[in-house]
Amino acid sequence: MKGLVIRPLIMLLVVSAMFLSSAAIPAMAQSDTQDQVATTVSDPEANLPYLFAVYAVTWVAFFAYLYYLSQRQQSLRRELEELREALVERDR
Amino acid sequence: MATSMIIKKGLFVITGAMMLVILYLIFIWVPTEKNLGVSQRIFYFHVPIAWVGFLAFSFVLVGSVGYLWKRTSGWDRLAYSAAELGVLFTTLMLITGILWAKPVWGVWWTWDPRLTTSLILWLIYVAYLMLRAYSPKGDQGARYAAVLGIAGFIDVPLVYMSIVWWRTVHPQALIGPAATGELDPSMRLLLMISTLTFTLLFAYLLVDRVSLRRNEEEVEVLRGLIEPLR
Numbered sequence: 001m002k003g004l005v006i007r008p009l010i011m012l013l014v015v016s017a018m019f020l021s022s023a024a025i026p027a028m029a030q031s032d033t034q035d036q037v038a039t040t041v042s043d044p045e046a047n048l049p050y051l052f053a054v055y056a057v058t059w060v061a062f063f064a065y066l067y068y069l070s071q072r073q074q075s076l077r078r079e080l081e082e083l084r085e086a087l088v089e090r091d092r
Numbered sequence: 093m094a095t096s097m098i099i100k101k102g103l104f105v106i107t108g109a110m111m112l113v114i115l116y117l118i119f120i121w122v123p124t125e126k127n128l129g130v131s132q133r134i135f136y137f138h139v140p141i142a143w144v145g146f147l148a149f150s151f152v153l154v155g156s157v158g159y160l161w162k163r164t165s166g167w168d169r170l171a172y173s174a175a176e177l178g179v180l181f182t183t184l185m186l187i188t189g190i191l192w193a194k195p196v197w198g199v200w201w202t203w204d205p206r207l208t209t210s211l212i213l214w215l216i217y218v219a220y221l222m223l224r225a226y227s228p229k230g231d232q233g234a235r236y237a238a239v240l241g242i243a244g245f246i247d248v249p250l251v252y253m254s255i256v257w258w259r260t261v262h263p264q265a266l267i268g269p270a271a272t273g274e275l276d277p278s279m280r281l282l283l284m285i286s287t288l289t290f291t292l293l294f295a296y297l298l299v300d301r302v303s304l305r306r307n308e309e310e311v312e313v314l315r316g317l318i319e320p321l322r
Contacts, residue, residue, distance in 0.1 A: 053191050054134045054138070057191070069304060076307040090318070
């Protein structure tokens with residue numbers, strides 16, 4: 001009974017904290033950000049390494065994720081076959 | 093061949109071809125922006141990736157509401173798969189944003205409202221995946237995650253509207269109802285094509301991830317049937 005009351009209370013607290021932080025942190029942060037950053041680019045060509053880094057990171061991440069999906073799919077199919085065979089063996 | 097397999101292969105071929113086309117358009121066709129230089133070309137990946145992140149979290153919302161309403165595993169499968177993809181795309185959004193900020197703002201990171209709310213969004217859905225990993229299997233874990241999936245979505249409009257509601261150094265919105273940013277017509281066209289391409293990539297990955305999740309669940313069920321005998 002105690003757990004039934006405490007659990008929703010904890011969840012309510014976590015969710016409230018989440019909402020408050022979502023709204024309050026940016027509001028507190030906004031005051032000093034504009035003084036800190038510059039928005040001019042003196043030599044545009046000097047930024048090529050950053051451009052290269054963006055495209056490299058994005059492609060590597062997508063290929064790595066696709067590779068993970070295909071490897072996991074293969075291993076699951078193998079496991080499924082083994083489990084089905086084991087079930088057939090059990091029923092004999 | 094099953095219909096889902098045909099859809100998956102079709103999406104893969106179309107997305108792959110469109111990726112090559114947008115790379116040509118980004119590096120050869122579109123003009124260089126005069127103020128930001130070549131670093132502006134980061135936008136053609138950064139903005140669509142951010143959009144797809146939001147789209148993925150809307151699927152988490154739909155899947156979570158559907159699960160709490162119907163209690164069928166299909167909805168939960170959709171929510172879980174979309175959350176994983178949302179985290180992938182949001183991670184890339186943060187990384188590409190950081191790599192754009194350094195040459196343009198002179199800092200890797202600043203506690204700007206847009207950046208801060210985006211980081212919070214990423215943390216919320218990383219927490220969602222951790223909850224899925226450590227909570228009990230079955231209905232109880234799925235229910236906890238569905239509540240977090242719905243509550244966490246509140247941050248999506250906050251991220252989008254942060255550049256309107258708070259003072260920020262982040263460029264204005266280029267896509268959606270709050271879009272006010274000025275853009276050359278060829279750049280706008282390319283941004284739209286790139287957004288469409290990334291949306292197709294998301295569709296392909298979602299179909300693939302949902303089918304993987306189905307197999308994971310089937311393995312769990314079969315293991316449950318066999319384990320008591322071992």
